[in-house]
Amino acid sequence: MNEGRKDIIQVLVILIALVFLIKLFAIQVLDNKYEKLADSNAILRQVDYPVRGLIYDRNGKLLVYNTPEYDLQVIYKEIKNLDSAEFCKVFRLTREELRTAFKELKKKKEYSRVKLTTFLTKLSNDDFARIQDRLDDFDGFYIQARSTRSYTTSAFANALGYVSEISKNQLGKDSTRVYKQGDYIGQSGIEAYYEKYLSGQRGVRYKMRDVDGIDKGSFKDGELDTVSIPGQNLTTTIDLDLQLYGEFLMQGKSGSIVAIEPATGEILAFVSGPSYDPNMLSGKYYSANFKFISSDTSKPLFNRPLMAQYRPGSIFKIAQAMVALQEGVITPETRVVCNRSIINCHGAHSNEDLRGAITHSCNPYFHNVLRRMLNKGKVNDPFEDTRIGLDEWSKHIRSFGFGSPLGIDLPNEKSGLVPNSNFYDRAYGGRPWKFSNIYSIAIGEGENLVVPLQMANFAATVANRGYFYTPHLVKSIGDGGKPLPQYLDKHYTTIDTSYFIVAVDAMQNVVQGGTGQYRASLKDIIVCGKTGTVENNPPMADHSVFIAFAPRDNPKIAVSVYVEDAGQGARAAASIASLIIEKYLLGATQRKHIEDYVLRGDFL
Template sequence: MIENRKYIVIGVFCLVGLVYLARLFYLQILDDSYSLESSSNSIKRVIEIPYRGQIYDRNGKFIVYNTPVYDLYVTPKKVQIPDTAAFCRLMELERSEFDSIMNNAKSYSYVKPSLFLRQLSKEDFARIQDALVDYRGFEHVTSSMRTYPAHTLANALGYVSEISKKQLDEQETPYYRQGDYIGRSGLEQQYEAVLRGQRGVKFVMQNVHQVVKGSWKNGAFDSLAVAGKNLYTGIDVEIQQYADTLMQNKVGSVVAIEPSTGQILAMVSAPTYDPNALSSRFFSKSYSKLAKNPYKPLINRPVMASYRPGSTFKLIQAMVALQDGAVAPSSIFSHAGSPMKCHCNRSGRLNLAGAVQYSCNPYFYHVFRRLLYNNNERNTFKASAMGLHHWHDMVSKFGIGQKLGVDLPGELKGSLPDADYYNRMYGENHWKFSTVYSLSIGEGELLINPLKMANVAAIVANRGWFYTPHLVSGIGKPGEGIDPKYLEKHDVGIDPHHFEVLAEGMQGAVEHGTTTMAANIPGITICGKTGTSQNKKGKDHSIFVAFAPRENPKIAIAVFVENAGWGGIAAASVASLVIEKYIKRRVDNHALDKKVKESNYLPAVTLPKKPAPKKYEMPKDSAAKPLIVKTIPQLPTPVPVETKSLASRPATTNGN
């Protein structure tokens, strides 16, 4: 019995020993991953950064592509610089910059290479390449930077820059490392996940001094970097560039949409800048200069600025009132009882199409009143609340008061007040139609961005439906890979036949209504609506929305020109020229083209004067002890610049 137990114990020990031996054999002989981990001192893991995806316009033209550049690295222990001053001149560096870079490199490691200069162009590298042989310790690595050949669409495209510490800490799945580049705004940020590609890994052997001695195991464990996917957009670069020239010396936006697809043809934010300015090693200086510009060129106004829509909102009022049965195309209203003035001098002889054509304020005052009281409630306070609630629900179907969902970051939802809003402001049953009548002509608490008004023009062009506006029409290949929400048709709940009366009035507004006659383009039937948005801090903003041609529309557009006054002049002129350029592929109205390009609506920006230094009188008893006083003049305070129109009370009485 005892003998049997002895053999059992010996067998168990032998079995355990065999298991250990087998495991050691697997780890040391068969498993290369263990060999890799155990060789961490001699095997270096090198990350290969892929090329970012490129961006094209609707005609296959490059909007963004990658240009090879050179990153210069320094190994402090190897550095030998005979003449530091000459070296700084060669590198176009100040001595303080050189000292700072070298101190950072030494803090990182004496024997490992670290970044010295990033993104040297081919020309810059060619200039210094031969001279580098005289300066030991420097080596270069080929990289790439974003290049914008069209020099346009800066705000919509966005930019890439080095990832911040906050972004590194907040990333859900570890991917980025310190020094990596990431999309920071516009399409570069929105489509970062597909543009960045997939990084590769390469293992190399190095000696004790971290000098690379070749590939490890002939690259058996290496993985290749996969370039990012290309983006194909609906942008027409030629139209975009032309719209840029029209918006020179102006603050505002131009948004043009293809109604049948929802693809954005042009998106101008003025004033703008050359996107190449934020795609070089001088990024910090360029960004700082743009950030200090009082006209705020870094703001993407088509989606981030908010304005009162003014009389352009009358289009929505008319559609909602027709669908609700509050008015008919033949309805005529007197000016009597309206607190608003009318600039059309028609004394209430207009039907709905005529009211749109001449932008009659009293007419739409009565239309809105009918809308709010189009119920059986006799109490005026309750009737107003019920009517406004119903009105809010119908207007919101046009995308007002919410984010449309454009494929850009930073879109504002704007403001569409409802009964709850006024209950909070005035108290329940303490407000009625006379409190909110300014909404009838697009003033008061309404706030909207230019993209939404361009979409409203597309809705009228389509006779009641729209696709969510979007820039990208294809990912990887044209017409493929985009979010399905951009292929979903949205119906606004208005019967198609109601739009014909609007189209008639809008055509009349352009041909012989509130629009300057110069904006009437021969051979193109333009349907448009003017608007003037009140601005408390300066001249009113000029607004114009339109689509063309009237039948089978090809383009819908919204133009906002801040501080330009009447909507039928500045904004309408820009819109008509963009429409002509897109449909005809040329501009025949040279006089209007010249006038618009020469127009300057930039608001004056005056810096406060530096206060005079205070004068000090010597005390009477200062003969024995002279008093020395040093005065420090105050620095001028930053100039506040308005970037969006804010809603305000009371109700307004103008608009066109």
Template structure:
């Protein structure tokens, strides 16, 4: 009996031993999951950040490049300070911030690195690098920030900054980690995926205390970062610099386009600011200063500001009327100031004279013929039908919707339809006398400066446009730009109708914008005065030149500067001369714009 019991015990022990040995064999030889877990605990993954792609102007002049900076990283397990005051003095950090960041680092991990001081410049790094050896647990990670050699085009180029939670949520590919930099506006944001490049990674062994023990597996798992693609923009650096000089001390917009391609030559939002302010360690401080500035330098006026188009819209009315047949070049109306106010000029006028003299009563009467075509015997219904037909025609000119420029946050503007007036007044409770202010580009109409510059391009091209854009080539290849920027858009008006309109616009300068005339360069333009209920009206001017073979189309808005023939026309004329000639031959006009006293 005892022998049987002894045998059973031996057998049980043997079975248990076999099971344990088998399990150990599985763990150590067959199943490597425990090994991989151990390796994860002993291996640190260091991200190798790529250089962002460079951005140049249309002539390959550099607009944006990368500047190396250094992040001071800390491993809490190894880090200690004997003299806090001395440390803060050497590394130029406030004691409270040091405590906050070190506490955050410990909370994250005792053995993994966390940033202690971010974006240390090369100059400041040179001052501290000799002290790093005195502080175990500190090491430096190289990063890069943007730099701008000519300090121009801030609103177009945009800026990069640390990723925010909203952007993290949209990152479906999980490319970004907290603390990564990402484009926040302008080209930096729109072309983020092209500019950002591809991250690499390096793996190193550390002991349980986090001490570096060399590369993991001799670096066989390391991957190199891949730099982002370079962008060549359509901006003409010299023209952009000159335009920003002219707009200094003012508020408004300048947008210049090459009509035959839709390429944006210059895009200025005034007041301008130095883009270098939003690069480097002082980003947060400078951003808050710009954000609180009452002149709103961060507001991108060329694509976000909305204004009534004013008299410039009369050209669009003329072209739609000609296409519909409600107007002909010989259509004549009296300048009846009982209908709507107007300045003094010969009366009556035909269509050429109406454009040249910007006659308000003419367009009051012409627009009524366009809207009330007696399609219905009910006046209210007839006006609704006519307005919706007109609305559709106007939208073909790139108004009332986003053009699709390669910049984020573009505003659509507004072209009213019957549904808007139904909401305001009630269906069947409004007619032409309610909406006549649309005839001269006022009332509920709103456009952006970019849309106005695009109108100038349409007039120059005699009826078509390419979506305005800022991208000319990607890594030197113009064939890589998006297809939507090489697609022609027709506005639905026959080309021959533009001949008389162009001639009238060229003649108009002699009546309303004498300052804009350039010797030996024929400019076709139109002034406007956008009404401003909050103060002095805005000065507006659009133009293209040379009229015979247009190379540049431009729109200028100068806020609170009054009549369009002064501030806006003068600025546009100088920009045209600078682009076509490369220099200015009218120093007196240049001084007039720079001084900014537009009372005379």
């Protein structure tokens, strides 16, 4: 019995010894945490933040650059006899702010008494100049140099986006594990979309210190140091002069201007109104300014060119015409009586062919055209016949880029809506529906939704006679580079190229003798355009809409303009679009009276 107990005790002793040996091995060999803790007093690890890439306009004008910024970091264990009153005086803090800073320090995930942890952020050049000679008075505190974004202009803010500290939620989703708490990251716009190109790669330096914390030079002669790699510069497609002019015209208005070069899909102007000064979302006062801008009821952070969804209105009649020609239900010579008892219309016309119907924006004509497309008599059941026709129509309309995101190089692009049979099945809850229930989509009303970017792209597609390049804002990544490969591909519609000449003729007629003749016509330049007046919720005025391209042959610019609550498309939107075209092609307007009319804003 005693021998058995002795054996059991020996086994237990051996097992306990093994456990201690394994733990000791793990601590000394496998886990370098304790080694780091031991070395932290002798070796200081300092991050070398990379310079973020610069951003230019298409003509080489600088838009976004970097200015120095500093963080104050601390190793808590090294703080000795801190004179809090003097510290507050040097760093311009109240005692309460200092106490709060220490409380927040200890809450940080990365906090350690023996490691550098960020204490204060966003110190400016002026702050640094004031404190650098006093820093030695406060043991344990160190300066970390970095940079923040600055802007040469107040324009283009909604597309450029802004940079701020990475959030905990973003850190949790970062599969690359590149970012650390306190790092800056693009939060919206180009800054977010091209983050991996702009951000560069951080470096690190290791410094030796003696027991008093005095710098003794590089650890191992810099053998373990890595150099930061700057981010790549971006050249945008934007013409800054045109962008500034567009924002000038949109002052005091809500809406958007999108101008595209049809031959490339490069966006020349991208105006969202109202907007904000991008310098407000940079530097020390970012948080306060962001709260202020976010609470503005006019929604300056709302990127209208790609997030606002409107009914397309009468400009959609051009797409309807192209689809009807492709489906063979009409010819360019088809005439339809303007029967206003079926659907309301306007203007002095009565029995137009297709070109005339587009020129005069005849609602009964396109009501008739859509009925022909949706009810071809493929089956006897009118409900099923409409379903079949609608899905064929939807396929063609989607080929223009409607109903789904185009793929612009910005986040948060909306898709708009092109209804199909599944959509109406859900909308009617399984009850039957037919043409008479949905005919308002014939004139761009009803369930149709588009974003302004899609309408500018549509104008470019007509200008190209049937194809488009995906609209994009960056034409070169790196010095002498190219855009992303997806922006070099042509996208063809399902419509035969020969039919687009009808649309081009009609859009020319709109400007020369139709609804756009008074404010969209330019001397010596053939402008092709289409007005639209988009229904709004009463008692608000309708939205003013206009799309155009110019010149007719070898077009250089395609434009869409939306001005909210401004009434007829022939007024506000047509005026602004023609001024944008004039500015881009001629360098300035020759029609000061139209510019003055736009700036007055008296459209109703």
